[in-house]
Amino acid sequence: MKKLLITGGAGYIASHTNIELLSESYDLVIVDNLCNSTTEAIKRVQDIARKEVRFYEADIRDGKALGEVFEKEPNIDGVIHFAALKAVGESVEKPLKYYENNISGSLVLYQTMKKYGVKNIVFSSSATVYGDPASVPVDESFPIKATNPYGHTKTMMEQILMDTAHAENWNVVILRYFNPVGAHPSGRIGEDPEYPFNLLPFVSQVAAGLREKVIVFGDDWPTIDGTGVRDYIHVVDLAKAHVKAIEKLSSDRGVFVYNIGTGRGYSVLEMIKAFSKVCGHEVPYEVGPRRDGDVASVYGDPTKANKELGWQAELGLEEMVESAWNWQSKNPKGYRS
Ligand code: NAD
Ligand code: WQD
Numbered sequence: 001m002k003k004l005l006i007t008g009g010a011g012y013i014a015s016h017t018n019i020e021l022l023s024e025s026y027d028l029v030i031v032d033n034l035c036n037s038t039t040e041a042i043k044r045v046q047d048i049a050r051k052e053v054r055f056y057e058a059d060i061r062d063g064k065a066l067g068e069v070f071e072k073e074p075n076i077d078g079v080i081h082f083a084a085l086k087a088v089g090e091s092v093e094k095p096l097k098y099y100e101n102n103i104s105g106s107l108v109l110y111q112t113m114k115k116y117g118v119k120n121i122v123f124s125s126s127a128t129v130y131g132d133p134a135s136v137p138v139d140e141s142f143p144i145k146a147t148n149p150y151g152h153t154k155t156m157m158e159q160i161l162m163d164t165a166h167a168e169n170w171n172v173v174i175l176r177y178f179n180p181v182g183a184h185p186s187g188r189i190g191e192d193p194e195y196p197f198n199l200l201p202f203v204s205q206v207a208a209g210l211r212e213k214v215i216v217f218g219d220d221w222p223t224i225d226g227t228g229v230r231d232y233i234h235v236v237d238l239a240k241a242h243v244k245a246i247e248k249l250s251s252d253r254g255v256f257v258y259n260i261g262t263g264r265g266y267s268v269l270e271m272i273k274a275f276s277k278v279c280g281h282e283v284p285y286e287v288g289p290r291r292d293g294d295v296a297s298v299y300g301d302p303t304k305a306n307k308e309l310g311w312q313a314e315l316g317l318e319e320m321v322e323s324a325w326n327w328q329s330k331n332p333k334g335y336r337s
Contacts, residue, residue, distance in 0.1 A: 001026075004077065005030075005080075010038065012235070015042075016235045029069065032058075045189065056072075060105040078118065078121060078122070083105055083109075091150035122173045136265070139301040158257075173258065179261075182319065187329075189327075190331065200275075202214055216286070216288060227268035230297075232266060232271070257304075259304065274321045277321075
């Protein structure tokens with residue numbers, strides 16, 4: 001497999017993945033409507049990799065525009081499908097926006113792939129499909145029971161893909177990411193949220209003095225220190241899992257589902273402490289009430305990905321927080337810096 005279409009290819013995880021793919025000499029065609037990203041990320045990816053990509057500003061829900069991309073770019077071997085809206089809270093407020101973007105977008109993409117005979121796809125799923133698991137670590141056989149509209153869209157996108165794979169003989173790798181964090185070691189590519197809903201971007205902005213303090217969402221959870229525990233995964237490790245997934249599609253046929261996490265969890269207080277160490281001062285925080293819909297502890301069992309993809313996380317907590325701080329310090333206004 002040489003030529004890949006990357007949907008949502010200007011986004012946070014895709015940018016890191018594109019650097020890894022370019023370093024392996026894949027030919028990349030990027031489609032993004034820039035609803036949550038900028039072309040600056042693409043420029044920087046090209047700079048870092050010293051390779052060019054071809055970028056099409058298009059919405060994957062627009063079948064005509066997507067068809068034109070497939071016409072201009074014949075012989076696409078496979079797709080990595082990152083494009084989606086991902087803010088859990090917003091999905092509760094505006095479910096139709098999420099179903100419309102994520103489901104309609106995926107349907108149009110899958111229909112266009114069928115039309116042009118493209119049968120290989122890696123899909124960005126999420127640990128959110130497991131909802132509040134009965135125990136940890138979570139493996140791929142755990143029941144699927146998402147608890148919010150965003151999670152439902154991921155569940156449905158997985159299901160539609162599996163049904164299509166069955167009917168059309170497609171080869172599919174579904175990657176269920178745990179909590180992606182951190183940034184590229186260059187400090188030029190990273191997460192640039194409009195508002196930091198996730199823990200680490202919030203902690204980074206507090207550490208940088210852009211916000212007053214972190215609010216810890218509850219310290220009465222049944223965990224080591226009472227705060228929520230998650231399986232944080234360095235985005236560069238996550239990016240490398242996509243390269244392995246593409247290699248898997250080159251060598252094996254079928255549908256494969258993998259957890260992509262480290263297999264261990266850290267609490268909110270452990271994350272704040274680790275961040276304080278790398279940024280050189282205490283990151284102020286205050287304990288507040290629990291956040292609606294949160295769960296105590298979620299971390300994955302990545303054994304299947306270790307064995308079948310030959311992938312495992314190599315970067316630890318220190319590299320995660322160090323790289324997040326490096327990105328934050330060098331780009332206080334994200335890609336507008
Ligand atoms: P991101 O918002 O940075 O990237 C998504 C990209 O898709 C953006 O560039 C956005 O502009 C684009 N996009 C959205 N809708 C589109 C559409 N209709 N047409 C064309 N482009 C569109 O998010 P990310 O964190 O890089 O996430 C990438 C994928 O990974 C998403 O599918 C997300 O659900 C999934 N995921 C993310 C996390 C996380 O915590 N970041 C965890 C698990 C899974
Ligand atoms: C982590 C921990 C919070 C912010 C979400 C999505 C999930 C996936 C990854 C896409 C929790 C606590 C957070 C803050 C806090 N995304 N926290 N103060 O909720 O595990 O997962 O992102 O697929 O679907 O739900 O990540 O980073 O929001 O929270 O105390 O200001 O930090 O309670 O324990 P979460 P998160």
